[in-house]
Amino acid sequence: MALQAPKGTKDVTPQESYKWQYIEGLVREICGKYGFRETRTPVIEHTELFLRGVGDTTDIVQKEMYTFEDKGGRSVTLKPEGTAGVVRMFVENKLFNEPQPTKMYYLYCPVFRYEKPQAGRLREHHQFGVEIFGAPRASADAECIGIALELFSRVGVHDLTVHINSIGCPQCRPNYHTALKAYLKEHYGELCDDCKQRYEKNPLRVLDCKVPSCKAVAAQAPVILDYLCGDCRAHMEELEGCLHAMNVEYGIDPHIVRGLDYYTRTVFEIISNHIGSQGTVCGGGRYDGLVEEIGGPAMPGVGFGLGMERLLLVAESQGLAIPAPKPYDLYVAGIGEAARQKGFALAFALRNLGFKVECDHVGRSVKAQFKFADKLGARYVAVLGEDELQKGTVKLKNMATGEETTAELSAAGITGILQ
Numbered sequence: 001m002a003l004q005a006p007k008g009t010k011d012v013t014p015q016e017s018y019k020w021q022y023i024e025g026l027v028r029e030i031c032g033k034y035g036f037r038e039t040r041t042p043v044i045e046h047t048e049l050f051l052r053g054v055g056d057t058t059d060i061v062q063k064e065m066y067t068f069e070d071k072g073g074r075s076v077t078l079k080p081e082g083t084a085g086v087v088r089m090f091v092e093n094k095l096f097n098e099p100q101p102t103k104m105y106y107l108y109c110p111v112f113r114y115e116k117p118q119a120g121r122l123r124e125h126h127q128f129g130v131e132i133f134g135a136p137r138a139s140a141d142a143e144c145i146g147i148a149l150e151l152f153s154r155v156g157v158h159d160l161t162v163h164i165n166s167i168g169c170p171q172c173r174p175n176y177h178t179a180l181k182a183y184l185k186e187h188y189g190e191l192c193d194d195c196k197q198r199y200e201k202n203p204l205r206v207l208d209c210k211v212p213s214c215k216a217v218a219a220q221a222p223v224i225l226d227y228l229c230g231d232c233r234a235h236m237e238e239l240e241g242c243l244h245a246m247n248v249e250y251g252i253d254p255h256i257v258r259g260l261d262y263y264t265r266t267v268f269e270i271i272s273n274h275i276g277s278q279g280t281v282c283g284g285g286r287y288d289g290l291v292e293e294i295g296g297p298a299m300p301g302v303g304f305g306l307g308m309e310r311l312l313l314v315a316e317s318q319g320l321a322i323p324a325p326k327p328y329d330l331y332v333a334g335i336g337e338a339a340r341q342k343g344f345a346l347a348f349a350l351r352n353l354g355f356k357v358e359c360d361h362v363g364r365s366v367k368a369q370f371k372f373a374d375k376l377g378a379r380y381v382a383v384l385g386e387d388e389l390q391k392g393t394v395k396l397k398n399m400a401t402g403e404e405t406t407a408e409l410s411a412a413g414i415t416g417i418l419q
Contacts, residue, residue, distance in 0.1 A: 008114075008123025010309070018325045019312060026154050027107055027128055034147055036103040036130055041085035043110055047075040052293055053084035055261025058205065062194070064113040078112035081260065082129045082305050083287065084294075090133055091296035100134025100299075121310060129284075129305035133291065136300040138235050141266045141286060142242035144304050148270055148282045149248065155311070156320045157272065160281070162243070163253040164268045165225070166236045167204065170289070172229035177203055179222045187217045207257045223254040235265050262287040266302065272314045281314055282306040329418050330396075331373035332359040335366055335385035342409070343384045346394075349411035355418055374399060380418065384409075 005011055012020060028038075047067050054060050066078040079085050086106060089095075095102055109127045117123060130147055132140045145162060152160060168176060180203045184191070191199065191206065195214050198205040207218045228236065243250050258267045267285035284304025291299035332347050334340035340360060347359040358376060360369050366383070373381045383395045394409045396417055407413045 006123070008117040010122055010124075019322045020308065022322045023151075023155060023308065023311065023315075024107055026151060027105070030147060030150050030154070031105045031130065034103065034143065036105045036147075039086060039089060039104040039106055040108070041079075041082075041089050041106070043079060044076045045079055045085055045088065047077045049084050049088055049294070050077055050080065053087065053262055053290055054081065055202070055205075058261055059194075059208075060113065060260070064115050066112045066114060079109075080111055080113050082106050082109045082111060082127050083131060083260075083262070083290070083303055086129075086131050086303075087287075087290050087294050087296075087301065090131075091291060091294050096133070096291070096296055096299055101140065102133040103130070105130045119310075119313060121307060125310075126308040127305045128308055128311075129303055131301060131303035133299055133301050135302065136288070138238035138266065139242050140302050141239050141268075142246060142248075144284060144302055145243070145248065145268060145270075146246055148284075148304055148306060152270070152281070152311075155315045157281075157311070157315050157318055159273050159318075161271050161273075162248060162250040162268065163256055163271060164236075164239065164243075164250055164266065165253050165256040166228055166232055166265050167224055167257055167263055167267055167285075168228055168232050169264050172227055172232055173204075173224075176222070176224050176227035179227065180204070180206075183221050184217070190214070190217050202261065204257055205261075207255060218255065225252070225254050232265055239266055258283060258285055262290040262293070264288045268304075270306075281310050326356060327377035327379060328358050328373075329355040329378070330357045330380045330382055330414070331369070331376060331378040332357065332382045332384065333366055333369040333373065334360055335383070339384040339386065339389060342389060343382070346382070346384075346409070346411065346414075350414065350418075353411060353415060355415075382414065 050061055050065060060080050065080050067075060070076050086104065090102065107128050109129065110124055111127050112124050114123060130144055132144065181199065184199050184203055184206060188196065188199065190213050192209065192211040192214055195206045195209050206214060207221060209215065209218065256267050256269055263285045265286045265288065268283070269280050270282040271279045272281045273279060282304055286302040288300040290301055291297065330350065332343035334343035343359050347357040350357045358378070364372060370381060378399060381397045381399060383397065388394050388409060392409045393406050394414065396405045396407055396414065405417060407417055
């Protein structure tokens with residue numbers, strides 16, 4: 001049996017990679033306008049980072065992490081999300097000593113979750129995310145939402161809805177927990193086994209459960225917006241004001257809590273109506289206590305993450321036409337060994353001048369070389385044989401018009417025709 005990629009993983013073939021590169025180029029351009037700089041963190045981290053940061057009552061930690069012991073007996077985990085690693089990097093490198101805010105993004109970020117593969121969400125998928133440290137104002141939250149929306153707009157994704165909520169802070173959340181536990185106690189028998197444990201440790205996690213009976217209970221639960229303190233309410237109002245200023249339509253969804261324990265105050269999701277029930281294409285929020293939890297100073301933070309596979313899926317479902325790679329400028333077809341050697345040198349020289357050139361590496365006949373050049377989309381084919389070598393010339397055929405031109409057998413002689 002031939003070896004296959006593990007379930008829940010997917011190859012990106014050379015025929016598809018240009019789509020990723022196109023979107024990555026847009027990401028870098030958009031983030032650059034907002035003053036974000038790229039960061040890259042390891043694909044593995046110490047397991048404790050996610051126990052402390054993500055939360056030991058979350059589905060990610062309880063069910064989905066790829067955790068193992070290395071040869072030194074240390075527990076390490078393939079990162080299941082991007083933010084915790086970026087916060088660890090921020091603290092370890094003492095970036096909190098720099099003038100704030102610090103804005104950064106991550107782009108090539110493989111994340112791993114052992115879960116049932118879904119449309120656009122695989123066990124290994126890739127995230128683009130942004131993080132802002134040291135900015136307590138809700139304008140930073142709105143800026144994150146704006147970056148995501150601009151990216152979706154630039155790739156042609158429409159029919160999106162922005163949902164926002166506030167899940168309070170350590171000052172006001174205990175009052176909500178008390179009310180929520182009192183309500184859940186009345187419905188304790190309807191909860192799944194996991195949520196019965198969450199009821200004791202972190203009742204907010206019950207609201208994020210996907211089990212139908214728990215979702216039904218959560219739908220009638222007390223709303224956290226009714227329990228916000230004055231500061232959290234003011235933050236929410238500021239966020240709404242910023243979104244209005246940006247002309248962003250949004251809805252308040254009191255049931256959004258996100259699946260990670262580090263969130264405080266703002267949480268948001270951007271939802272597409274084109275990929276079925278799993279329509280969330282971007283999610284994020286504020287995590288004002290996470291830097292301190294990881295060992296740094298008190299430092300506010302906010303950000304989001306979105307899956308690149310899911311972004312491509314929803315973009316293509318809406319007919320996104322990503323520009324194809326630039327075609328070859330020239331294919332050099334050699335006849336005979338001497339001509340092939342000269343053709344190879346010619347191709348190398350033209351590439352150094354910035355042209356996209358290919359030559360024969362297989363030993364095809366002239367006819368087969370022309371067919372291959374046509375498949376590559378080459379604009380011109382240069383034919384080199386014994387006569388051309390003796391005369392110091394080369395024949396160039398325009399593959400679109402069929403017109404043939406004779407030029408000097410040198411990079412300089414061909415350049416004028418290719419330009």
